[in-house]
Every structure is written in structure tokens, then in C-alpha cells.
Amino acid sequence: MPEVKPTIVSSENPQVYEDVHVHAVYDEIAPHFSSTRYKPWPIIAAFLSSLPTGWVGVDLGTGNGKYLPLPYDRPGAVWTIGLDRSINLLKLAKRAGDVDREVVLGDVLDHPWRRGAFDYAISIATIHHLATPERRKLAVQRVLETISPSHGRALIYVWAVEQDELSKRSIPASADNDGQCSSPSGQTGRGQDVFVPWVLAQPAESKPKTRRKGKSGKPATPETPETGVDAEHSPPKVFNRYYHMFAKGELNQLVADAASALGLVLGDAPADGIVATGEGEKECGVQIVQDGWERSNYYVELRRWER
């Protein structure tokens, strides 16, 4: 397994950078990637199980749609719509769990919805693919804008610098070095920009879908090791996906910044009856219900409120 390696976001246009180092890669590796992504993480499963029947939500960066069939204990009790930028992942997501799902080709930085239309939103392993602090903050803003201002709930997961001992990935030795960090120094919770390789073995006899030569769309840029490849098989391709690994405290700071940008109070909802604001004036806020680290990821669960 090739190592995770530090990188520096080089393009002047982060959108273009993400197109090359995230979206095009996922379009190329979609079927193989999907075959490795089927087990829901416990906190996400518990979150989706806790939702009232009849709620409708959106999975921002749904990938292969592995969370769309949940909750398993009450299938069909809530309805999650999946959004992603990778059309090839969406083709898998729309039959996640072998049932018709609703999926939308879209960007997590856009807002193609009625405002506050959703009861809940999840964004799992997605925001860490955005290449600048501003874009990551905007993505959190979009999560908050997508859900109902009165009761909307959200769960966000991002990859952590602090990796699980059991993780198959090796951590770049320079993870804590200042020199490799793209964020401005002096801030709390700096993360680490890295490339995470995806090795796509290409046996000639299977999965023709992984080779989509001649199709439309931007080509990814694989590095092709030329050594030791027998003629029967295509050479394995290594695709480097861009990640921003989050430092401790960084996700919560992002939530605070996003809340501030939207004019939301960050904190628990005031108890009924003690609101001191003027007549008819509503105070809006967002509460951090829980946050923490699970299996190499930071997560935060949010709830919006208005009084």
C-alpha cells in the first residue's frame, strides 16, 4: 500500500484543482471504490435511526449512497436524497441497497433546494476534499442552510490527522510540521493537505467499467508504474485523491465560523420564556449536540433552533 503523502494545493483555482484531484478520480475508481464502502459507521447509523418517521434529508457527498438505505431497523421511515459531483458514483448510489434511490448531480457548495426544506443533512467524508479553508467553511454553511431553521439536524464527518492504530493508511511523518500546512499559521486546529493514493488493479478479464476511455468528462491523471507488469493485465493505476486531514478542534472552529457567517448563535437554545429579544424578533442558532473522534475521523452533530 503506497503511503499517504503531504501535498500543497497548487492551483490558483481550487475548483479546477478539485476537479482534477477529487472528482475525476472518483469517476475513474467508482466501481472499485464502491466495493470497499459498504459498512456504515456506528454513530452515523445511530443518528439516522434516531430521526422521526416522515423526515426527509440530504446526503451531501453521498458517494455510492451507502447511507441512503438507512436506518436498517426502520427502512423507509425517513427519506434521504443523495447529492454528489461524481456521476459514476451516483449511478451506483441510485440503486443502493438494490432499491430505487433519489440522487442529484450537484456540488456541496451550491444550494439547489428550497431554503431549509430538509429536516436533516449528513455530509460524510466529503468536506475534507475541498481545497481551501474558505470552501470548507462554505460547505458547512450549506449544510446549515439546507436544514430547517427550527428543528434541522446535521451530522458531519471528516478525516482526522489523528489516525486509528488499525488504519491501513500510513500517516505522513510531517503531519505536524509547519512547512507542509496550507493554512495560515497562528490559527488553532491546522490540518494537513495530503494525497491519498487509490491503487486500481486492472485485470483484463473483469470490470470493464473501470476503463472508460473515450467517454466524455475530464480525464483523471493516473501515475502508471511501468515495472513488473505482465502482458495479460493492464498495469495497475495509482490515483491520488486530495484530502485535507483535519486537526483536533478544526471542525468545530469551522462550524463556529459558518454559524457566524450566517448570523447564527452557536450554543444551546435558550429555554422557553426567558428570551429577551424584541417582539416578534426571532433568535436563530445552532447547537453542537455531540462531537468527537471515531475511527480516524472527526465528527460533529448539529441541531438548529429558533426562539
Add this chain to the structure above:
Amino acid sequence: MVRLITHNLLACHAKGCTSNNFPLQFQDAAIELRDAEFNADFLRGFLPRIEWTALVGAARQLGDTSLPAEQPEMLDDEFLQKLHHVLLEVHVEEGAMVCPNCKHVYPISNGIPNMLLAEHEIG
């Protein structure tokens, strides 16, 4: 898939398009009807979240006139079955959705709506 449950939530988000940007209008819609699991509890819970007039209008655009213009107070099984069919069993596979305000066209291909904007169209 674009079913009417999704259509009822989508809105135009092109640059500067902030009013009269919902509901999107179907254009050249090719539909498929496919059975879905009926869940009365889900429908009862989801009902208050629906923009009813938009749902009825969109269903009529797709040739389904089974829903009443006003949301009924009695949620009997017959009504819930109709609602289930309109929301979850009518799939728009090909065609487009057009913004009633700025006329932006969002294509639908293989049942997947493309809500991406070109860079200059992003607000």
C-alpha cells in the same frame, strides 16, 4: 431518479435567481412507473413538508390528475395510496427541468438530474 418527492425540494440556484425559482417545470419528460414499498407512516409524517400546489401541478404536467387541488384533511388509505404513487412511483428518466423565473435548464439523464452550474452561473 427524479421522482416528485425530489422535485418538490429542488429549486433553481442560478446566479441572481432568488424569487419565483420554484417549482421547476418539466420539459420533454420521459417517465417510467415503478412500484415502491408503501409506508403510510412515512407519508403522514412527510405530508406537512410538501409544497402541495407544486406537487399537484408537477403531477399534472406528467399526466397524473389523481391528487385534489387542496390537501384533504382526512388522510384515509385511498388518499395515501394516491400520494404514494405520485411521490414515489413516477420516475422521470429523461428530459429537463426549467426554472420558471430565469429559464435555466437542468437536464435529466438516466434518471439523474444535473443541478451543476457553469462557473459564471454560480451565485
